[in-house]
Amino acid sequence: MSSERDDTIFALSSGAAPSGVAVIRLSGKGVRFGLETLIGEVPTPRMATLRTLRAPETAEILDRGLVLFFAGPASFTGEDVAELQVHGGRAVIASVLKALASLPGYRHAEAGEFTRRAFENGRADLTEIEGLADLVAAETEMQRRLAIRQAEGGLRKLYEDWRHRLIRARALIEAGLDFVDEEDVPDDVMAPAWSEAAGVAREMAAHLDDQHFGERVRDGFEVVLLGPPNAGKSSLMNALVRREAAIVTPEPGTTRDLIEVSLDIAGHAVTLVDTAGLRETESVVEREGIARARRRAGTADLVLALSDNDSWTETIPEGAASLRVRTKIDLLDSDSKRVSGEADIRVSARDGLGLDTLVRAIGEALDLARPMPTALITRSRQREGIAKSLGFLQELAREGNRAVEVKAELLRSAADALGRVTGKVDVEDLLDVIFAEFCIGK
Numbered sequence: 001m002s003s004e005r006d007d008t009i010f011a012l013s014s015g016a017a018p019s020g021v022a023v024i025r026l027s028g029k030g031v032r033f034g035l036e037t038l039i040g041e042v043p044t045p046r047m048a049t050l051r052t053l054r055a056p057e058t059a060e061i062l063d064r065g066l067v068l069f070f071a072g073p074a075s076f077t078g079e080d081v082a083e084l085q086v087h088g089g090r091a092v093i094a095s096v097l098k099a100l101a102s103l104p105g106y107r108h109a110e111a112g113e114f115t116r117r118a119f120e121n122g123r124a125d126l127t128e129i130e131g132l133a134d135l136v137a138a139e140t141e142m143q144r145r146l147a148i149r150q151a152e153g154g155l156r157k158l159y160e161d162w163r164h165r166l167i168r169a170r171a172l173i174e175a176g177l178d179f180v181d182e183e184d185v186p187d188d189v190m191a192p193a194w195s196e197a198a199g200v201a202r203e204m205a206a207h208l209d210d211q212h213f214g215e216r217v218r219d220g221f222e223v224v225l226l227g228p229p230n231a232g233k234s235s236l237m238n239a240l241v242r243r244e245a246a247i248v249t250p251e252p253g254t255t256r257d258l259i260e261v262s263l264d265i266a267g268h269a270v271t272l273v274d275t276a277g278l279r280e281t282e283s284v285v286e287r288e289g290i291a292r293a294r295r296r297a298g299t300a301d302l303v304l305a306l307s308d309n310d311s312w313t314e315t316i317p318e319g320a321a322s323l324r325v326r327t328k329i330d331l332l333d334s335d336s337k338r339v340s341g342e343a344d345i346r347v348s349a350r351d352g353l354g355l356d357t358l359v360r361a362i363g364e365a366l367d368l369a370r371p372m373p374t375a376l377i378t379r380s381r382q383r384e385g386i387a388k389s390l391g392f393l394q395e396l397a398r399e400g401n402r403a404v405e406v407k408a409e410l411l412r413s414a415a416d417a418l419g420r421v422t423g424k425v426d427v428e429d430l431l432d433v434i435f436a437e438f439c440i441g442k
């Protein structure tokens, strides 16, 4: 590992060529030497300088571009870092990468390796790094907001605060143990420690009680269209995404497989799933399609139960959040259009009636307009860690008159569980999983 870490790594950090400008990033001990070789000097840190890049052996001109140098440890990775902004043509990029590869101790970076060095050099904790990965992957405004807050330390600050309070509580207890007769430590010595632990436990419980909102923002909300054959499910999906994503025919049983499309509702990622029409059938294929439809509806964030005849019996799965959608209202005469039935929303896919109302109603049902707190759990890894830590604190609260040493140990376990979430404690085994999410050059 140490020799790998001694390498100077480099990679194209910008997107696919050709592009106007390409950014090639370098990090490691050999960065200064590399700059001297390619441009004849190490530029003033943090000052963009226009320079000619030359091939190491032949001094042939490769390109001319902006060069930026960041002296470690005040850099993204904590090491010396440079960025070469060259023209984004394939051959230009290839020639610069080739020149870098020829330098002693230089090698191409692996996926996420710059970020991994940032973590290993204490420039970011694991939650911030997960936030960075999400920021690069973000496709909607809300995913971006969530990710930038986490990348900027939203979760780190909260979790570090809890961890320090638990460590302090334990220190109080151990100090008490040193001073008083071991068997009966007076309550008033320990009381502040217990109340601190109880306070942290309360905050953790509130943090966990979030309806998985952050995870759902990150992964996208799922809305399933459900209803009998010919209710107009596929037509409605097509109307919402304004393209022929699913086949529509007058024949009942047209859709068999699940068909997914992406929608942006109020800046959130929403996956809309079209399904096979629910009915009794002899067809094996259709039966499998219907089973899939029911399963998917069972795990959806919201079910849109469609009907073209105001009957919703048997459509809505038990316990599911749902909206009753009356379809094909263009077929009604103008009087009955206004008659209020059991439907929550009335739409016509053919004429586009009610679609805006439906989208708004979906947003409300999913609570998409809620203000986003600075610290939201975004991954099950974090949730499990916090739950585990809280578990130790709850055990501590139950322990009553148990030996103080046992309680101190529970506090230590609670703090360590938090430390694993931020990466302060014993996380070697997690790193490969976390950094595998990154692309090359990040």
Ligand SMILES: Nc1nc2c(ncn2[C@@H]2O[C@H](COP(=O)(O)OP(=O)(O)OP(=O)(O)O)[C@@H](O)[C@H]2O)c(=O)[nH]1
Binding pocket: 227, 228, 229, 230, 231, 232, 233, 234, 235, 236, 247, 248, 249, 250, 251, 252, 253, 254, 255, 256, 275, 276, 277, 278, 327, 328, 329, 330, 331, 347, 348, 349, 350, 351
């Ligand atoms: N007039 C009118 N006809 C509609 C509307 N929506 C759908 N239809 C018609 O209803 C029939 C069935 O539409 P689909 O979208 O295939 O219905 P589905 O629920 O997906 O049907 P399956 O996939 O077979 O379960 C087609 O002939 C559509 O043209 C509408 O808003 N107005």
Ligand SMILES: [K+]
Binding pocket: 229, 230, 248, 249, 250, 251, 252, 253, 254, 255
């Ligand atoms: K159909």
Ligand SMILES: [Mg+2]
Binding pocket: 233, 234, 235, 246, 247, 248, 254, 255, 274, 275, 277
């Ligand atoms: Mg269909």
